[in-house]
Amino acid sequence: MACNEIWVVARIRDGQITQAGLQLVGAARELAKEKGLDARAVLLGCDRAAADDLSGIVDKVLWLNDERLNEYDAAVYAGALLGLMEARGKPVAIFAGTNDMDSEVIPRLAAMCGAAFASSCVKIGWEGDDLAIRRPIYGGKVYEELAILSRPAMVTVRPGAFDGAQKLAAPGSVEEISVEVPASSGVTVVERASSAQGGQDISDARRVVAGGRGVSGELYRMVEALADTLDGAIAASRALVDAGERPHGQQVGKSGKTISPDLYIACGISGAIHHVLGMNTSKVVVAVNSDPDALIFAAADLGMVGDAKEILPALAEAIRARK
Amino acid sequence: MSLKIAVLVKQVPDHEAIVQIDADGTLDIEDRYVCSFFDEIAVEAALDIRKANADAEILALSVGGKRSVESLRRAMAMGIDQVEQLGDDSMDGADGLAVASLVAARLKTFNPDLVLAGKQAGDDDMGAVGPMVSGLMGMPLVNAATSIDVDADGGKVRMTHSMNAETWTVESGFPIVITAQKGLAEPHVPVVMRVMKAMRAKITNTSIEDLGVPASDSTGRLKRLGYYSPPTRPQVQMVSDVNELVAVLAQRGVI
Ligand SMILES: Cc1cc2nc3c(=O)[nH]c(=O)nc-3n(C[C@H](O)[C@H](O)[C@H](O)COP(=O)(O)OP(=O)(O)OC[C@H]3O[C@@H](n4cnc5c(N)ncnc54)[C@H](O)[C@@H]3O)c2cc1C
Numbered sequence: 001m002a003c004n005e006i007w008v009v010a011r012i013r014d015g016q017i018t019q020a021g022l023q024l025v026g027a028a029r030e031l032a033k034e035k036g037l038d039a040r041a042v043l044l045g046c047d048r049a050a051a052d053d054l055s056g057i058v059d060k061v062l063w064l065n066d067e068r069l070n071e072y073d074a075a076v077y078a079g080a081l082l083g084l085m086e087a088r089g090k091p092v093a094i095f096a097g098t099n100d101m102d103s104e105v106i107p108r109l110a111a112m113c114g115a116a117f118a119s120s121c122v123k124i125g126w127e128g129d130d131l132a133i134r135r136p137i138y139g140g141k142v143y144e145e146l147a148i149l150s151r152p153a154m155v156t157v158r159p160g161a162f163d164g165a166q167k168l169a170a171p172g173s174v175e176e177i178s179v180e181v182p183a184s185s186g187v188t189v190v191e192r193a194s195s196a197q198g199g200q201d202i203s204d205a206r207r208v209v210a211g212g213r214g215v216s217g218e219l220y221r222m223v224e225a226l227a228d229t230l231d232g233a234i235a236a237s238r239a240l241v242d243a244g245e246r247p248h249g250q251q252v253g254k255s256g257k258t259i260s261p262d263l264y265i266a267c268g269i270s271g272a273i274h275h276v277l278g279m280n281t282s283k284v285v286v287a288v289n290s291d292p293d294a295l296i297f298a299a300a301d302l303g304m305v306g307d308a309k310e311i312l313p314a315l316a317e318a319i320r321a322r323k
Numbered sequence: 324m325s326l327k328i329a330v331l332v333k334q335v336p337d338h339e340a341i342v343q344i345d346a347d348g349t350l351d352i353e354d355r356y357v358c359s360f361f362d363e364i365a366v367e368a369a370l371d372i373r374k375a376n377a378d379a380e381i382l383a384l385s386v387g388g389k390r391s392v393e394s395l396r397r398a399m400a401m402g403i404d405q406v407e408q409l410g411d412d413s414m415d416g417a418d419g420l421a422v423a424s425l426v427a428a429r430l431k432t433f434n435p436d437l438v439l440a441g442k443q444a445g446d447d448d449m450g451a452v453g454p455m456v457s458g459l460m461g462m463p464l465v466n467a468a469t470s471i472d473v474d475a476d477g478g479k480v481r482m483t484h485s486m487n488a489e490t491w492t493v494e495s496g497f498p499i500v501i502t503a504q505k506g507l508a509e510p511h512v513p514v515v516m517r518v519m520k521a522m523r524a525k526i527t528n529t530s531i532e533d534l535g536v537p538a539s540d541s542t543g544r545l546k547r548l549g550y551y552s553p554p555t556r557p558q559v560q561m562v563s564d565v566n567e568l569v570a571v572l573a574q575r576g577v578i
Contacts, residue, residue, distance in 0.1 A: 013487070074457075074463070100466065100487050104454055104465075107419065107451045107458070108455065108457055108458040111454070111457075114420070117451050117455070118449070119448070119449050137447050138448070139338055141553070147546040147548055148544070185462075186495055187464075192492075193491075194490075248469060248506060249488070255505035257485075280553075280554070283577065285556070286572070297559045298559065301559060302561075302571060303561045304562055304568060305563075314565045318565040318566050318568070318569045
């Protein structure tokens, strides 16, 4: 059984649809329209406000209003989505984010329904009636384009690939659906600690100031101060995470997070490909580095050569002056 | 209880190998292959677990042709005694589901308590195989773990991993699939003696037929349309004054 829909797995954080979630809905609406399909947001768990919010940007919300889905469990979420497929038919495609949860749920689900999976898509279009996606491989040295022939086409999409969905003129509907929900996989959460260390989550921040080895130790304070001025989040290169100065949750790059803020300011970061891959879909990138030949300038829109110690406080001051 | 651990490894181009697109649209990959970065971390994590559980049995598996044998030799050199190649070069370039299906078939007879894999391979960076094995085996999954603490007698394992804005400490019974993130373990460079020994070792192969799974048919699921160069940004605009920088940022609407 199949249905003519594209599903977006909606992620809600602090009662709000994430930036990445808005973009996924935007992508689904655009691609559905081209083929006469319907875009749907799938919401797991009993969050009525979120269901209503989602209905502002998509014609129909498929709401799995079940308390067993209130807490995240990869196996339970994958099982519930499989249940939804059984109840409603296999959609043409399922879009999810490159976040830590969907990176578990979506490939697991793909295996359960014998379908292919593609991660980190930066571009999605159609190749005939198949989804065609573009994604980085070999650590970002090249990109591949794949057509996904199996159904549903299951992809995780990198933030920044699409514009966020605009509000609909008339809100859509919310359809409550009950499905088979499997028992817990037996993974229990013992402790949840904020890895932003009091700061914002870098995955969803509009402005991010990142520091590398060039601003280690006391100098990192200036990164924090600049981020404060911008009401943004702080991030780091692996050099600072490996040195134990910053938590892993703040690491940008191949072995950290992939982010796509409106503004990314890289301070004292050399611009290794492993780092760049985690931020190169940001809208505007600024690099501050004392080495005029640093690779980071090739990944930046705007660059300033000089000592971060002098530039960062001056920059913060200039931003404050403008406000 | 004696623990059984399976570790999944793959041979991929070194992260510094040159990869470029040829005039005919195919990929030209410099011939410098290594055991994938996150897979070596998984191997080391398995060895760490054995340090505290001396009777633990570790089996390293790699799917594919000649290259996969090289990653198994590396795992051996690092200290794993049992290694096995699954399938043959018809599996090179197969998709995650085809690979996971062979692995799952082998695991059904090995019956592991823990399955360790890298969180993604250094070639396709897909992050598919670990989660897919968990789906096929119906085992719980913890992706991108930064620590693993095994309590073999208690029959449970405690892990930490990043979950969006948080770091979660989670606990599970066996069996479970865990993928390795940077920080989980520090792969050591094997001593020459072991490297030599691993080079001479005969590597067991189990064929696709023996595994009893239908031949890989990823071509029915994924079709490669082409390769592209990474997107480039327009030439960087260098500024020498913070006020000028702020003016441009304001004009771009990002502050
Ligand atoms: C498989 C793999 C995965 C990896 N994953 C990641 C990842 O996820 N994230 C990541 O970041 N890295 C990752 N790396 C590491 C990456 O290759 C680099 O080693 C790392 O990004 C370097 O960090 P850095 O730029 O802070 O330090 P460095 O390369 O040491 O650069 C420091 C920079 O600061 C500048 N500087 C020094 N002093 C000042 C000053 N006073 N003012 C201004 N500038 C100054 C220097 O000119 C230099 O450019 C990975 C590597 C591998 C092999």
